[in-house]
Amino acid sequence: MPSPKEIHDRLKSQFPGFILDFVEERIDPYTQVKPEALARVAAFIKNDSELAFNYLVSISSLDEQGTLNAVYHLQSVDLQTGRTRHGVILKVCVPVENPVIPSVAHIWPTADWQERECYDLMGIRFSGHPDLKRILTEEGWVGHPLRKDYVFPTEYRGIDLT
Amino acid sequence: MAILENRFDENILTTTVDRVINYCRGSSLWPVTFGLACCAIEMMCSGQARYDIARFGAEVFRASPRQADLMIVAGTVTLKMATRVKTLYEQMPEPKYVIALGSCANNGGPYYQHGYHVLKGVDRIIPVDVYVPGCPPRPEALFDAIVKLQKKLLETRLLRRKTDEGSSQPTITGAPAA
Numbered sequence: 199m200p201s202p203k204e205i206h207d208r209l210k211s212q213f214p215g216f217i218l219d220f221v222e223e224r225i226d227p228y229t230q231v232k233p234e235a236l237a238r239v240a241a242f243i244k245n246d247s248e249l250a251f252n253y254l255v256s257i258s259s260l261d262e263q264g265t266l267n268a269v270y271h272l273q274s275v276d277l278q279t280g281r282t283r284h285g286v287i288l289k290v291c292v293p294v295e296n297p298v299i300p301s302v303a304h305i306w307p308t309a310d311w312q313e314r315e316c317y318d319l320m321g322i323r324f325s326g327h328p329d330l331k332r333i334l335t336e337e338g339w340v341g342h343p344l345r346k347d348y349v350f351p352t353e354y355r356g357i358d359l360t
Numbered sequence: 361m362a363i364l365e366n367r368f369d370e371n372i373l374t375t376t377v378d379r380v381i382n383y384c385r386g387s388s389l390w391p392v393t394f395g396l397a398c399c400a401i402e403m404m405c406s407g408q409a410r411y412d413i414a415r416f417g418a419e420v421f422r423a424s425p426r427q428a429d430l431m432i433v434a435g436t437v438t439l440k441m442a443t444r445v446k447t448l449y450e451q452m453p454e455p456k457y458v459i460a461l462g463s464c465a466n467n468g469g470p471y472y473q474h475g476y477h478v479l480k481g482v483d484r485i486i487p488v489d490v491y492v493p494g495c496p497p498r499p500e501a502l503f504d505a506i507v508k509l510q511k512k513l514l515e516t517r518l519l520r521r522k523t524d525e526g527s528s529q530p531t532i533t534g535a536p537a538a
Binding site for chain 2: 334335336343348350351354355357358359
């Protein structure tokens with residue numbers, strides 16, 4: 199089973215210039231990927247016979263005030279035995295002014311709703327997503343609630359919220 | 361009434377129309393089948409054999425608001441749901457009563473300060489008869505609310521309902537009708 203560091207080195211040789219640092223001093227070390235290469239990297243690590251990341255565990259997002267981040271937790275699952283093999287974490291960083299990340303919904307279908315959630319609550323736009331609309335808040339909601347600079351609504355359809 | 365009492369055989373009972381109708385209404389409160397969050401689990405539990413809400417005549421959970429006269433708002437009222445709750449309430453026929461079950465339905469509960477998506481109390485959209493605190497309240501608390509509602513019902517005067525605009529106005533629990 200390849201370790202996260204080995205996977206990072208493998209990706210770095212495969213996509214020179216698009217794989218940034220490997221951040222190790224965390225509980226879960228992660229690989230930073232440039233946003234423009236994410237869809238290609240995702241297709242590669244899913245279809246590569248050794249890596250075979252067939253399971254996207256979650257897409258989470260965070261607001262670091264100035265940049266927005268999407269974090270992809272990936273796992274390789276042995277479909278014969280159902281056991282998990284190896285995992286990797288990819289992190290993509292985009293500026294808050296133009297937060298666009300290529301969608302991976304065509305690679306892992308489970309990304310569809312997760313990207314919608316990231317869009318709804320954090321405002322990251324996923325280019326190439328089949329149906330990028332709000333999933334939790336109502337249509338026509340103003341703003342993205344999990345952003346640090348989110349302004350709470352004071353009124354909703356005539357209901358006072360103060 | 362005192363003139364008539366004890367002047368007939370044992371199987372004759374004298375009472376008022378108000379009392380008979382209020383007793384019947386209070387003993388057959390039909391709630392809407394409708395739960396919003398974890399408080400609904402307690403509400404479901406109240407209907408099961410261990411607690412048995414049928415002891416209070418409120419076991420007939422109706423799937424349609426048009427057949428119900430009690431709305432138990434069990435759980436967090438999100439803004440997305442708030443408009444639906446209001447529609448459901450408006451679809452219920454008069455007389456109708458509302459129990460706000462749990463802290464979220466009372467005033468937003470743990471979401472009061474940082475819940476951008478939660479209504480700060482269901483009484484902002486519909487009138488509430490009984491508030492039940494707790495997070496979530498135990499079935500006994502719900503039964504207490506039903507008993508309180510029944511007591512409130514016994515004090516309604518049917519013939520005056522047109523002038524005092526009916527029971528749907530929020531009043532303090534257990535207070536005698538004006």
